[in-house]
Amino acid sequence: MNTHARRQLTDAPYLVAATGGVPRRRPVWFQRQAGRSLPEYREVRAGIGMLESCFDPELVCEITMQPIRRHDVDAAILFSDIVVPLKAAGIDLDIVPGVGPVVANPVRTVDDVRKLPRLRPEEVGAVTAGIGLLLDALGEVPLIGFAGAPFTLASYLVEGGPSKNHERTKAMMLADPEIWHQLMGVLTDITIEFLQAQIGAGVDAVQLFDSWAGALTQAQYREYVMPHSERVFTEIAAAGIPRAHFGVGTGELLGAMGEAGADIVGVDWRIPLNEAARRVGPGKALQGNLDPAVLFAGPKAIEAEVRRIAHEADEAITLGAKGHIFNLGHGVLPNTDPTVITDTVALIHSLPAPL
Ligand code: CP3
Numbered sequence: 001m002n003t004h005a006r007r008q009l010t011d012a013p014y015l016v017a018a019t020g021g022v023p024r025r026r027p028v029w030f031q032r033q034a035g036r037s038l039p040e041y042r043e044v045r046a047g048i049g050m051l052e053s054c055f056d057p058e059l060v061c062e063i064t065m066q067p068i069r070r071h072d073v074d075a076a077i078l079f080s081d082i083v084v085p086l087k088a089a090g091i092d093l094d095i096v097p098g099v100g101p102v103v104a105n106p107v108r109t110v111d112d113v114r115k116l117p118r119l120r121p122e123e124v125g126a127v128t129a130g131i132g133l134l135l136d137a138l139g140e141v142p143l144i145g146f147a148g149a150p151f152t153l154a155s156y157l158v159e160g161g162p163s164k165n166h167e168r169t170k171a172m173m174l175a176d177p178e179i180w181h182q183l184m185g186v187l188t189d190i191t192i193e194f195l196q197a198q199i200g201a202g203v204d205a206v207q208l209f210d211s212w213a214g215a216l217t218q219a220q221y222r223e224y225v226m227p228h229s230e231r232v233f234t235e236i237a238a239a240g241i242p243r244a245h246f247g248v249g250t251g252e253l254l255g256a257m258g259e260a261g262a263d264i265v266g267v268d269w270r271i272p273l274n275e276a277a278r279r280v281g282p283g284k285a286l287q288g289n290l291d292p293a294v295l296f297a298g299p300k301a302i303e304a305e306v307r308r309i310a311h312e313a314d315e316a317i318t319l320g321a322k323g324h325i326f327n328l329g330h331g332v333l334p335n336t337d338p339t340v341i342t343d344t345v346a347l348i349h350s351l352p353a354p355l
Contacts, residue, residue, distance in 0.1 A: 005202070006202060006204075006239075006241075007135065007202065007204060009140055009142055009204060011024065011140070012027075012074065012075075012140060012141070012142045012204075013025050013026070013027035013074045013353070014027040014029065014074045014075040014142050014205070014325060015142055015204065015205065015242065016323070017285055017322075017323030017324060017325050017354075018205065018242035018244075018263055018264050018285050018322070018323060018325065019242065019263070019285075019322070019323075020285070020322040020323060021323070022353065022354075022355055023323070023353050023354075024353065025074075025349050025353050026310065026324065026326055026348055026349065026351055026352075026353045026354060027074035027075070027324075027325045027326065028073055028074055028325070028326035028327065028344075028345055028348045028349070029073040029074055029075040029076075029077065029144070029325070029326075029327060030067070030071075030073065030327060030328050030331075030332050030341065031077070031246070031327060031328055031330060031331040031332065032331030032332040033067035033071065033073060033077065033332055033341070034063050034064055034066055034067050034077065034079045035331075035332060035334065036334035036335075037332050037333070037334060037335070037336040037337075037338050037341065038066050038067065038070065038338055039338075040066050041063060041066055044059065044062055044063065045063075049094075049095070050081065050095040050097070051081070051083075051084070051087055051094060051095055053079070054079070054080050054081055054084050054126075054127070055084075055088075055126040055127075056126065056130075057126050057127075057129035057130040057132075057133055058130075058133065059079075059130075060078070060079050060080065060126070060127065060130030060131075060133075060134075061130050061133035061134050061137055063079040064076050064077070064078055064079040064130075064134055064143075065134070065137055065138070067341075068138065068141055070338060070341075070342060071338075071341055071342045071345045072342070072345050072346070072349070073141075073345055074141070074142075074325075075141065075142045075143070075144050075204075075205070075325075076134065076138055076141055076142070076143050076144065077143075077144045077146065077207070078127075078130070078131065078134070078143060078144065078145050078146060078198070078203065079130075080127060080146070081095060081101070082101075082146075082147065082148025082152065082153060082156075082209055082211075083095065083101040083148070083153070083156065084124070084127065084194075085119050085123075085124060085147065085190050085191070085193070085194035086153065086157070086190065088119060088123040088124045088127075089116075089117040089118065089119040089120075089123060089190060090117045090123075091103065091116070091117065091157075092104035092105060093156075099161065099162060100156075100161065100162040101156045101161065101162070102160065102161040103156060103157055103160045103161060106157065106158060106159065106160035106168075107154075107157040107158055107183060108158065108168070108172070109179075110176075110179050110182070113179055113182050113183045113186065116183075116186045118186070118189060118190065118193070119189075119190045119193040119194060120193075121193060121196070121197045121200075124194060124197050127194075127197065127198065127201075128197050128198065128200070128201035131143065131145070131198060131201035131202060131203060132201060132202070135202050142204035142205060143202075143203050143204050143205075144203065144204070144205045144206065144207055144244070145195065145198035145199065145201075145203030145205070145206045145207075146198075146206060146207040146208070146209060147191045147194045147195050147198075147206070147208060147209070147232075148191065148208075148209050148210075148211075149191065149208045149209060149210035149213070149225075149228075149229050149232070149245075149247075150184045150187040150188045150191060150225070150228040150229060150232070151184070151210055151212065151213055151216075151224075151225045151228070151229070152209060152210050152211050152212045152213065153187045153190075153191070154169060154180075154183055154184060154187055155169045155212050157183075157187075158172055158183075165215075166212060166215050170215075170216075170220075173220070173224045174220075177224070180224060181224075181228075184224070184225070184228040185228070187228070188228045188229075188231050188232060191208070191232050192231070192232055192235045192236065195208075195232070195236050196235075196236065199236060199239045199241065203241070204241060204242075205241050205242040205243070205244065205264075206236065206241065206242075206243055206244070207243075207244040207245070207246060207264075207266070208229065208232060208233070208243070208244070208245050208246070208262070209246055209247075210225070210229060210245065210246065210247040210250075210257070211246070211247055211248050211330075212247070212248070213225060213247040213250055213253060213257070214247050214248050214249025214250045214251075214252075214253065214268075215249070216253070217252075218252055218253055218255075218256055221253050221256050221257075222256055226256055226259070226260050229245070229257075229260045229261075230259075230260045230261050233245075233260060233261030233262060234261060237261070242263045242264055242285075243261070243262045243263050243264070244262055244263070244264035244265070244266060244287060245257050245258070245260060245261075245262035245264070245265055245266065246265075246266030246287070247266070247268075248268050248329075248330050249268060249270065250267075250268065251268075251270055251271040251276075251279075254267065254271070254276055254279040254280050255279045255280060255281065257280075258279075258280040258281060258284050262284065263284060263285060263322075264284065264285040264286070264287050264325065265280050265284050265285075265286055265287065266286075266287045266288055266289075266327065267286055267287065267288035267289040267329065268288065268289060268329035268330060269288070269289050269290060269291035269292075269294075269328075269329030269330075270329070271289075272289075272312045273286050273288060273289060273309065273312040273313045273315075273316045273321075273324070274312045274313075274315040274316045274319060276288075276289075276316065277315075277316035277317075277319040277320060277321040278319060280321070281320070282319070282320025282321070282322075283320065283322060284321065284322055285321060285322040285323040285324065285325060286313065286316055286321050286323075286324055286325070287324075287325040287326075287327045288309075288326075288327050288328070288329050289309060289327070289328070289329040290305055290306065290309055290326070290327070290328050290329060290344075291305070291328070291329055292328045292329065292330055292331065292332060292333050292336070293333070295328075295332075295333070295336050295337070295340050295341065295344065296333075296336070299343070302340070302343075302344055302347070303347060306326075306344065306347055306348060306351070307351070309326070310324075310326075310348070310351050310354075313326075313354060314354050314355075317354050317355065323354065324354050326348050
């Protein structure tokens with residue numbers, strides 16, 4: 001495995017905010033900051049498949065760097081995808097433009113679960129090589145590695161693709177808990193292996209995306225999902241780098257998602273950060289939570305929303321949150337004007353940093 005000495009970026013606002021210090025400015029980065037909103041992204045991706053790009057170290061480095069050059073954001077997120085470790089392990093799937101991940105043979109039976117491969121670190125060697133290039137290219141900007149959480153990966157595998165209602169996934173979970181936990185166990189192993197590879201290669205933080213966990217009740221989350229996500233956070237804790245946990249529509253799950261073990265809890269736009277702080281409890285940083293659609297509403301509306309969020313974040317800190325990392329409540333929408341993103345970063349940086 002590619003191992004890299006961990007960098008000491010003691011002044012990086014993202015890392016300072018994540019660990020309870022006072023950052024020199026309010027840190028901001030955006031989920032999906034690398035992607036179709038950028039003309040330079042569309043240009044380098046022309047004629048190259050999404051997954052193919054994720055296994056090309058030079059492209060991984062170039063695409064990850066594009067939003068850093070443009071927007072003055074405080075963190076880079078590795079250009080990859082949550083299905084990359086599944087593909088690398090040998091599962092037949094593709095990312096279809098405008099659709100998302102599509103799995104050739106959905107996982108529905110105990111036999112399907114038994115046949116699932118494990119991930120060997122060398123199978124993501126292209127990803128770790130990309131991280132190596134990035135550590136040189138990034139200078140003082142921290143690099144966030146990531147993985148999909150077991151539940152969100154399970155949903156793609158069981159449904160066979162993106163799903164609105166997750167009905168087959170929930171059916172397996174509720175009707176066949178034993179198979180369900182076996183499946184989640186395998187996916188947890190793959191997720192841990194993928195994150196350990198990125199950590200070994202030198203990423204400065206990691207984020208676990210449980211994007212679809214908001215489809216569950218809190219009781220379902222606690223019984224069928226949380227023990228597995230908790231194992232992910234426990235097994236990577238020794239690295240000592242910030243661990244973030246994010247989902248969409250998770251207002252009712254924030255307490256449980258925090259308990260699963262992250263240092264930073266991502267919050268979507270449906271719930272104010274001060275209320276999120278009450279639900280998460282003290283001792284964790286919060287990340288969020290501008291509605292990505294607000295970036296289409298013009299400078300006045302954007303400024304009003306950014307100021308509201310900063311104000312609620314400051315209150316969250318007085319309620320015990322460790323810090324605030326500004327972000328969107330979900331990813332940058334593909335047709336967002338990139339100059340609006342740059343201006344929004346400048347606006348956030350112009351506000352006083354939270355204490
Ligand atoms: O800047 C970043 O945030 C970096 C990279 C990133 C991508 N995917 C790149 C990508 C990250 C963190 C992801 C994670 C991911 N992938 C998640 C979790 C985050 C979330 O959005 O909730 C999920 C659910 C996926 C699965 C996935 N991959 C979807 C739903 C799609 C969109 C399909 C489409 O075409 O609309 C993808 C493809 C994908 N992943 C793209 C990018 C930039 C677009 C593909 C392209 O440009 O052709």
